Amino acid sequence: MVSQLRVYVPEHPLVKHWLAIARDENTPTVLFKTAMTELGRWLTYEAARHWLPTLDTTVKTPLAECPATLVDPRVPIAIVPILRAGLALLDGAQTLLPLSSIYHLGLARNEETLEASCYLNKLPESFAPETRVLILEPMLATGGSILSALGEITARGADPSLIRVISIVAAPPALQKLSEKYPALNIYTAIIDEGLNSKGYIVPGLGDAGDRAFGT
Numbered sequence: 001m002v003s004q005l006r007v008y009v010p011e012h013p014l015v016k017h018w019l020a021i022a023r024d025e026n027t028p029t030v031l032f033k034t035a036m037t038e039l040g041r042w043l044t045y046e047a048a049r050h051w052l053p054t055l056d057t058t059v060k061t062p063l064a065e066c067p068a069t070l071v072d073p074r075v076p077i078a079i080v081p082i083l084r085a086g087l088a089l090l091d092g093a094q095t096l097l098p099l100s101s102i103y104h105l106g107l108a109r110n111e112e113t114l115e116a117s118c119y120l121n122k123l124p125e126s127f128a129p130e131t132r133v134l135i136l137e138p139m140l141a142t143g144g145s146i147l148s149a150l151g152e153i154t155a156r157g158a159d160p161s162l163i164r165v166i167s168i169v170a171a172p173p174a175l176q177k178l179s180e181k182y183p184a185l186n187i188y189t190a191i192i193d194e195g196l197n198s199k200g201y202i203v204p205g206l207g208d209a210g211d212r213a214f215g216t
């Protein structure tokens with residue numbers, strides 16, 4: 001079977017609501033951060049649907065024994081927030097995945113060349129092959145940052161078909177590169193926008209996600 005990049009855009013009023021708040025240029029930093037937290041939460045909820053490993057068991061209610069399903073605690077779950085902006089999605093994701101390990105990856109895009117460079121890498125030496133990896137990257141613009149992150153993560157043994165990317169705004173240039181390089185990947189995004197301007201910003205987008213999340 002030939003795999004093909006899957007991009008999910010959940011049709012959910014809460015996703016649409018918090019996206020509108022995040023996009024609005026009049027939204028102050030503290031509310032922008034709330035919007036990102038909520039988008040992180042609901043997109044993680046969607047991503048978990050067919051991805052979180054489960055364990056069939058039984059439990060005894062006060063009345064009788066019955067079949068039950070638990071999240072399988074034996075399978076490692078890794079969250080990789082791409083600093084800085086990805087940190088704004090972390091609270092929402094982490095509340096849904098409390099047993100996950102968080103591995104920070106700091107990437108900065110050069111404003112002229114638009115190339116991403118790494119200034120912090122807290123990834124483990126290797127991932128167990130069955131590890132579920134959730135990457136938090138709010139903006140998929142040229143795709144340079146997410147490709148750099150995926151290069152580091154897959155070089156450590158993560159299986160692309162078990163990786164989920166949470167983004168807020170995705171643009172066609174990034175999606176095109178991802179579909180060529182990582183066809184088995186699954187992306188959950190609040191919206192797919194038209195394209196990029198001459199400075200590499202997504203239009204209409206939401207501006208600079210890192211600056212807006214941290215008030216810089």
Ligand SMILES: O=P(O)(O)OC[C@H]1O[C@H](OP(=O)(O)OP(=O)(O)O)[C@H](O)[C@@H]1O
Pocket residue numbers: 082083084085086107108109110114116137138139140141142143144145146174200208209210211
């Ligand atoms: O797809 P790309 O063209 O690589 O752009 C996307 C990246 O740009 C922003 O990071 P930035 O370098 O501004 O860092 P920040 O999160 O610290 O603001 C954003 O948070 C993404 O990581």
Ligand SMILES: O=c1cc[nH]c(=O)[nH]1
Pocket residue numbers: 085139141200201202203205206207208209210
């Ligand atoms: O629109 C964009 C593109 C890259 N990074 C951002 O923060 N915003």
Ligand SMILES: [Mg+2]
Pocket residue numbers: 208209210211
């Ligand atoms: Mg930035």
